[in-house]
Amino acid sequence: MTRTLSTPPVIEAGALSVRPQPVLPAAGGLLLRPWAEPDAPVFLSAYADEALRRWHTRRPTSEEQIVGWFDGYREDWAREKGAHWAVTGATGEVLGRIALRGFDFDDGVAWAGYWVLPAARGAGVATRALTAVAAWALDEAGFHRVELEHSVHNAASCGVAGKAGFALEGTKRRAAVHDDGPHDMHLHARVRGD
Template structure:
């Protein structure tokens, strides 16, 4: 369906899919890199962690299922729907996951999500990853607004959002279902500086 916009898209179509998904540098010597088939075991093991399970109800069940997710991640990039990265040390050790999804090129808006493995928690890994991804999406790609939400009970995620420059905008009542029932969700956002 053809449609006319009164304003040009904030992010031109094709700007991302024409190139391979980039590896992004983050503080503390961290890298955000596309997921590789060899990461399936650590990815699957992350969803055995009680804290990750507490906040993420969509979970892979087997390594084959993880590979299907990785294939979907590659397709998201090719179709300009999202980008999914492993948060890793220079030696390749995976510490977490970060993604930007639901790309809206017309309005220049995208969502952000993340988790960190237990051994890497409390060391600023999530904050470094969110900060690096946000700088890339806002300053290099041209998105105007990035948003993330988390359960109002997830105080660690709230700290990560705030430390990464995401202002708390409000509470979405009963906006998500977790294993223990419905949760209110905090909505945070970061916008590109003019």
Template sequence: MRPVPPTIAPGSLAVRPQPTIAGPGGLVLRPWEAGDAPVFFAAYQDPAIQHWHGRHPESEAQVREWFEQYRQGWQQERGASWAVTHENGEVLGRTALGRFDLREGSAVCAYWVLPAARGTGVAPRALIAVSAWALGEAGFHRLHLSHSTRNNASCRVAVKAGFQLEGTKRSDAVHSDGRHDMHLHARIRGDA
């Protein structure tokens, strides 16, 4: 039997720099820059982001190390993280794709939005933009995400961005208040 070719040819992403992506309503998704370290660090002082995201930077210096890891992640075709910005340049949040599997053509999505920018559809619009790039130009076939069944706002983001609910992973994640069941959502190429 002939080997099945990978969905995405290794090397075909990193041959170009991580893209800047235009999103609905004037959003611009761009790679993180060293000057974003203070706003990124401030985001992780928010109790909701602390609660729902497992890893926290301990200093702006560590944030800059994370930015370097993001840069290397793109070069090694492992993942990508974008600053979600208003068209005036203000940072509003973060959207990321991780765990690139080029053979299967899959990746996992993550997001947060700064408290002052919540409730105006920033996260779903950013997720729609990154999905259009990933399932289009980049050649992924399936994007998935997980959130606690107690995180209703994140569930709304997933549904509004076209990520169908596929099921509940029981007791799948540990947060500061114990174990949580997790919803699994996915969007595949061709979905509306």
């Protein structure tokens, strides 16, 4: 079904996929790059961490499955549905993951998600990566708004969002199911001009 709008889309279809997914520098020597097959072991190892598993219910079970996810990530970019990056340190080691998904070109909105490996936590990796992705989305890609959600019990993610300039806009009641049942979710957003 074709949707007829009274306003033009904020971002024209084809505006992003005509070029490769960008590699983004972030403060402190971080580099955000698309995932590659050799990253599968470290990606899988992240999900052995209980703290990460607490907040992420979609979990890979094998390196082969992850390689399939990486293929899906490339398809997301080609279809203009999302962008997924490995967050790497100065020597190229993977420190975490950040993604923009749910691209809405009509309204100019995208949704951010992230995690950091245990050894890299507490060093501002997620904040610097989120800041870089938001700057790209709002200043270069043309989005008006980037949103993120996290469980109200995930204080670390709330801190990352605030430090990266994402205002807390409210609480969505029982909006996500985790292993221990439904959770209320904080909704944060950063808009162009913040």
